[in-house]
Amino acid sequence: MREDVRMSGQVVVGVDIGGTKVLAGVVDAQGHVSSTALRTTPGRRVVTSQVEDAMVEAITESAAGRPLAGVGIAAAGFVDPPGERVMFAPHLPWQGEPLRDLLQARLGCQVLLDNDANCAASAEARHGAARGAASGLMITMGTGIGGAVLLDGKVLRGANGMAGEFGHMQVVPGGQACECGKSGCWEQYSSGNALVRNARALMAEQPSVLDEMCGGRPERVTGPMVTSAAEEGDLVARQAFASVGDWLGVGTANLVAALDPQVVVIGGGVSAAGDKLLDPARGALRRTLVGAAHRRVPDLVAATLGPRAGMIGAALLVTAD
Amino acid sequence: MREDVRMSGQVVVGVDIGGTKVLAGVVDAQGHVSSTALRTTPGRRVVTSQVEDAMVEAITESAAGRPLAGVGIAAAGFVDPPGERVMFAPHLPWQGEPLRDLLQARLGCQVLLDNDANCAASAEARHGAARGAASGLMITMGTGIGGAVLLDGKVLRGANGMAGEFGHMQVVPGGQACECGKSGCWEQYSSGNALVRNARALMAEQPSVLDEMCGGRPERVTGPMVTSAAEEGDLVARQAFASVGDWLGVGTANLVAALDPQVVVIGGGVSAAGDKLLDPARGALRRTLVGAAHRRVPDLVAATLGPRAGMIGAALLVTAD
Numbered sequence: 065m066r067e068d069v070r071m072s073g074q075v076v077v078g079v080d081i082g083g084t085k086v087l088a089g090v091v092d093a094q095g096h097v098s099s100t101a102l103r104t105t106p107g108r109r110v111v112t113s114q115v116e117d118a119m120v121e122a123i124t125e126s127a128a129g130r131p132l133a134g135v136g137i138a139a140a141g142f143v144d145p146p147g148e149r150v151m152f153a154p155h156l157p158w159q160g161e162p163l164r165d166l167l168q169a170r171l172g173c174q175v176l177l178d179n180d181a182n183c184a185a186s187a188e189a190r191h192g193a194a195r196g197a198a199s200g201l202m203i204t205m206g207t208g209i210g211g212a213v214l215l216d217g218k219v220l221r222g223a224n225g226m227a228g229e230f231g232h233m234q235v236v237p238g239g240q241a242c243e244c245g246k247s248g249c250w251e252q253y254s255s256g257n258a259l260v261r262n263a264r265a266l267m268a269e270q271p272s273v274l275d276e277m278c279g280g281r282p283e284r285v286t287g288p289m290v291t292s293a294a295e296e297g298d299l300v301a302r303q304a305f306a307s308v309g310d311w312l313g314v315g316t317a318n319l320v321a322a323l324d325p326q327v328v329v330i331g332g333g334v335s336a337a338g339d340k341l342l343d344p345a346r347g348a349l350r351r352t353l354v355g356a357a358h359r360r361v362p363d364l365v366a367a368t369l370g371p372r373a374g375m376i377g378a379a380l381l382v383t384a385d
Numbered sequence: 386m387r388e389d390v391r392m393s394g395q396v397v398v399g400v401d402i403g404g405t406k407v408l409a410g411v412v413d414a415q416g417h418v419s420s421t422a423l424r425t426t427p428g429r430r431v432v433t434s435q436v437e438d439a440m441v442e443a444i445t446e447s448a449a450g451r452p453l454a455g456v457g458i459a460a461a462g463f464v465d466p467p468g469e470r471v472m473f474a475p476h477l478p479w480q481g482e483p484l485r486d487l488l489q490a491r492l493g494c495q496v497l498l499d500n501d502a503n504c505a506a507s508a509e510a511r512h513g514a515a516r517g518a519a520s521g522l523m524i525t526m527g528t529g530i531g532g533a534v535l536l537d538g539k540v541l542r543g544a545n546g547m548a549g550e551f552g553h554m555q556v557v558p559g560g561q562a563c564e565c566g567k568s569g570c571w572e573q574y575s576s577g578n579a580l581v582r583n584a585r586a587l588m589a590e591q592p593s594v595l596d597e598m599c600g601g602r603p604e605r606v607t608g609p610m611v612t613s614a615a616e617e618g619d620l621v622a623r624q625a626f627a628s629v630g631d632w633l634g635v636g637t638a639n640l641v642a643a644l645d646p647q648v649v650v651i652g653g654g655v656s657a658a659g660d661k662l663l664d665p666a667r668g669a670l671r672r673t674l675v676g677a678a679h680r681r682v683p684d685l686v687a688a689t690l691g692p693r694a695g696m697i698g699a700a701l702l703v704t705a706d
Contacts, residue, residue, distance in 0.1 A: 142676055152679040199544055213644065215536075222645020223520055224680040232675030233639040237557060244675050318554040319643060323534065324543020354553030354565050355463055358473040359545040 074133035078379030083155025083207030091379035101125035136378035138183035181210030183377030272300035313348025331367030395454035399700030404476025404528030412700030422446035457699035459504035502531030504698030593621035634669025652688030
């Protein structure tokens with residue numbers, strides 16, 4: 065951390081803004097998180113200032129009256145190369161608004177902006193599961209799939225700053241329609257949304273503890289409900305995870321064929337399910353990866369920073385040297 | 386080129402060994418090719434020494450009595466990280482044989498070995514279509530699909546030296562069986578083999594100049610036949626290219642979503658068809674790439690070194706500093 069920040073008593077806040085929630089927290093230079101604050105994302109059909117309001121509220125609450133040295137934002141969308149705007153976000157309303165400057169004006173401190181998966185990957189490379197790896201992939205499973213390619217601990221940015229959009233690789237020709245406007249995208253088969261869709265479809269066919277959890281209204285089923293049902297051994301929830309996990313492995317095999325990374329780190333909210341997600345994914349990776357018998361298949365591991373990786377990586381935008 | 390090589394009158398030979406042919410040639414430090422020699426690949430169900438015999442013959446013929454300073458081999462298969470063995474090759478018989486040492490013993494000079502797509506990519510980065518690009522993808526369409534990721538002019542090697550195996554990314558779940566043992570691999574839909582398979586299937590439904598070219602025996606149709614039929618405006622051949630080109634664009638969009646390269650270079654034998662292949666590919670890339678309206682879509686260009694890129698890159702193994 066910069067000396068002036070460390071000495072001043074000011075705090076650095078990292079914010080992770082995704083399709084369903086805004087998580088803000090005070091993060092120190094070792095990646096430790098103290099106070100956090102959570103808000104619901106107002107949606108993607110609202111005016112953008114409502115999303116910014118939710119972000120400012122969460123930032124202010126987490127700082128708890130301490131002065132802000134700077135704020136880092138991890139956003140679930142395409143961020144332009146200078147880190148000023150969210151150009152396009154399937155689950156958020158921004159379309160090129162100058163988010164960095166808007167927040168800087170409202171907060172009165174330095175604001176830095178990057179893609180959420182890039183932030184999570186930086187955090188895992190510096191403080192988490194990809195620490196010390198020469199090459200890695202970060203796959204973040206939230207509402208959709210985000211991702212990042214790590215080379216020597218750095219995020220590969222690409223010619224437009226848009227590398228790592230793994231969720232929109234087509235895995236099924238003419239498949240499920242995607243919020244991005246295309247169809248058959250990987251995240252339609254392996255994500256929080258896919259998990260819930262799978263569970264709802266299976267509930268129509270067989271009884272499940274989810275029936276009671278959602279009060280008999282399958283449209284109210286959420287990802288965390290499916291995770292806790294799976295923890296209770298519920299078959300519907302387990303099958304929903306098996307499918308999402310299998311597709312996670314298939315898509316990962318495609319990326320491993322292309323990039324041959326040392327480690328694959330799975331983060332994002334859905335990764336909280338741990339081996340219920342990762343075991344089927346490991347099986348599918350080994351089954352579908354070309355030449356699996358003739359190579360070391362990379363470890364597929366859960367992000368150690370969990371759902372906080374994006375937030376911690378956002379703070380790294382401000383504090384990293 | 387090393388001073389001792391330049392001064393001695395010795396020659397450096399590059400060899401490209403693929404599923405159908407062995408191409409050897411004398412290559413100078415500027416990437417210029419003088420004499421070449423061609424042999425047919427004996428197949429993948431032969432003893433490996435038969436393939437080595439064909440290689441030694443082609444090398445000897447191209448050198449035409451001049452002493453060998455060194456030989457570089459570009460092989461269509463997984464090469465181990467030290468560059469000693471072809472571990473696994475869907476279209477060739479090697480399975481871990483120490484090819485580099487075997488050829489070194491037979492030729493009495495230094496031999497260096499790498500994957501064919503890596504070699505082609507190095508050649509295009511140094512002397513061809515990717516020259517000066519900060520990032521690029523090389524996609525080589527021959528019997529199958531090979532590939533390489535270029536970053537700052539260097540080939541990304543990966544943890545096992547196996548990065549760039551684009552042809553075996555799954556694009557159709559439960560799709561066409563592949564020589565690699567999996568199914569639905571990209572190269573089953575976009576490659577020389579796929580082109581010929583498409584043409585044969587279409588010949589069963591409609592008349593074509595290919596009927597005459599193959600003497601009424603569709604099993605004798607080859608990729609070059611389909612290319613010349615397409616040049617004559619034959620509808621069957623044009624449709625065969627349209628499908629292979631469309632799939633080339635779909636798979637490229639997946640790689641561009643993941644890596645966001647500045648340029649995509651298409652090489653290999655099939656790329657000799659030029660815009661008959663590349664125009665449908667460009668259309669499909671723009672159609673299926675996520676956020677295409679919000680980014681610069683990378684140029685999709687033909688390799689400028691053509692089918693000689695692998696051979697030139699093989700020679701670079703010996704001559705590059």
